[in-house]
Amino acid sequence: MFVQEAAQHGAAAAEGHAEKFDAGATIIHHVANSPMDEPLIHLPKIAGIDFSVTKHVFMLWLVAAAVFVVVTWTVRRYLRQERLIPSGLMNALEAVVEFVRDDIAQPNVGKKWVFTWTPLILTFFFFILAANAIGLIPVFDVIGLLDHYVLHTGDGSFVKRLLHGGTTATANFNVTAALATITFGAIIVAGSRAHGFVKHWMNMVPPGLNPLIYVILIPIEIMGMFVRPFALTMRLAANMTGGHIAILAILSFVFLFTEMFGRAVAGIGVGLAVSVPLAVGISALEILVVLIQAYVFTLLSAVFIGMAIHVHH
Amino acid sequence: MTGLVQFFAIPFGLGMIVIGAGLGIGKLAAAAADGIARQPAAASQITGAVNLPLFLLEGVAILAEVFALLVLFLGK
Numbered sequence A: 001m002f003v004q005e006a007a008q009h010g011a012a013a014a015e016g017h018a019e020k021f022d023a024g025a026t027i028i029h030h031v032a033n034s035p036m037d038e039p040l041i042h043l044p045k046i047a048g049i050d051f052s053v054t055k056h057v058f059m060l061w062l063v064a065a066a067v068f069v070v071v072t073w074t075v076r077r078y079l080r081q082e083r084l085i086p087s088g089l090m091n092a093l094e095a096v097v098e099f100v101r102d103d104i105a106q107p108n109v110g111k112k113w114v115f116t117w118t119p120l121i122l123t124f125f126f127f128i129l130a131a132n133a134i135g136l137i138p139v140f141d142v143i144g145l146l147d148h149y150v151l152h153t154g155d156g157s158f159v160k161r162l163l164h165g166g167t168t169a170t171a172n173f174n175v176t177a178a179l180a181t182i183t184f185g186a187i188i189v190a191g192s193r194a195h196g197f198v199k200h201w202m203n204m205v206p207p208g209l210n211p212l213i214y215v216i217l218i219p220i221e222i223m224g225m226f227v228r229p230f231a232l233t234m235r236l237a238a239n240m241t242g243g244h245i246a247i248l249a250i251l252s253f254v255f256l257f258t259e260m261f262g263r264a265v266a267g268i269g270v271g272l273a274v275s276v277p278l279a280v281g282i283s284a285l286e287i288l289v290v291l292i293q294a295y296v297f298t299l300l301s302a303v304f305i306g307m308a309i310h311v312h313h
Numbered sequence B: 001m002t003g004l005v006q007f008f009a010i011p012f013g014l015g016m017i018v019i020g021a022g023l024g025i026g027k028l029a030a031a032a033a034d035g036i037a038r039q040p041a042a043a044s045q046i047t048g049a050v051n052l053p054l055f056l057l058e059g060v061a062i063l064a065e066v067f068a069l070l071v072l073f074l075g076k
Helices: A002-013 A023-031 A056-081 A089-109 A114-136 A137-153 A158-162 A174-196 A197-203 A212-252 A253-261 A262-307 B002-038 B040-075
Strands: none
Touching: A023 A212, A023 B002, A056 A089, A056 A114, A056 A174, A089 A114, A089 A137, A089 A262, A114 A174, A114 A262, A137 A158, A174 A197, A174 A212, A174 A262, A212 A253, A212 B040, A253 A262, B002 B040
16 A cells, blocks of 8 residues: 555656655554544544544454454364364464463462463463564555455545554554553552552552651652553554554655656665665564564563562562 | 754754663673673573563663654644
8 A cells, every 4th residue: 555655656756746755644644543534434422532443443353353263263172172182273372371371470470370360461462462463464455456456446435444544553552551551450459469459559668768768759659650551551552663664764765766866767776775675674673573572561561560469678 | 943853852862862772782781691601501591680671671762762752743
């Protein structure tokens, strides 16, 4: 979709039309959520909040449904079979579950609470991994090409509206903020279950210090309580957006150079020599980032939950 | 004033953030490599111990970058 649109811009520039290729606007259009005035499904406003389904909400549902169906289907098929030797997808699933339980959850939350918190941490891991990874697969660009050459749907159709905006749900700060809010709640629940509700809040500062120190310490600890999920939010969203922006910026060199020299050969040359190899390299890096960010989010959630359970000053 | 912020202050700040984060990550990586070279048996433990401060450091750097870009976009 990016290529198609930019190619039109490039062609226009090559023919000497005045329409300039705006790299910034094009990139933002391909990373941000679909605009509020043309969502996928229009829904009424309730209490001043627009409940219309946008691209990122749609992706969120798609990812959640895909993860739910694939995981439950795999596990049920495994439970139905005669011999208890996992095969195929179940093998991979088991390896990941074991990794999350033994290397992320257990060292942080401890042996006693590991089965209380592993489900939450596993859910985070699978959801974030799937949502991140789906952003790397150009599903909607293929749909766009199909639409352009085969389907020919009208202006404003569902397929056309599907092409606006980015595909990575976790690149949206609102999505990651919601995930981090769950962590925020989980920290409080973990502390309350381990020590009791009042004791959890008392645990935030070490006991038996000079009263004057508490004047400084308590505001700092309260700030820290909110900064942790905020950092989680920003880290995931910024990492997912950053990689996509880098790839798009490098690809937009093609059209910038076409425009600069007024001919398509310059752009194609730059594309073949610089843009495509660099974009491939960054895409490879993105695959790593997708895995690492899913791991980081779950690890830090586990660490914060563990800090509420094992208080030491 | 906007031009000064846009073309000097924010790129300068972004560069400073990168220098700070690079120094921090470099120190961590150097210490980890050193430790693993001395005691290869403890490699997994050392990696585990290095990971957490690494991610926290990265988080701070990303927060700073996000705020710098917010100033750029919202300050217009």
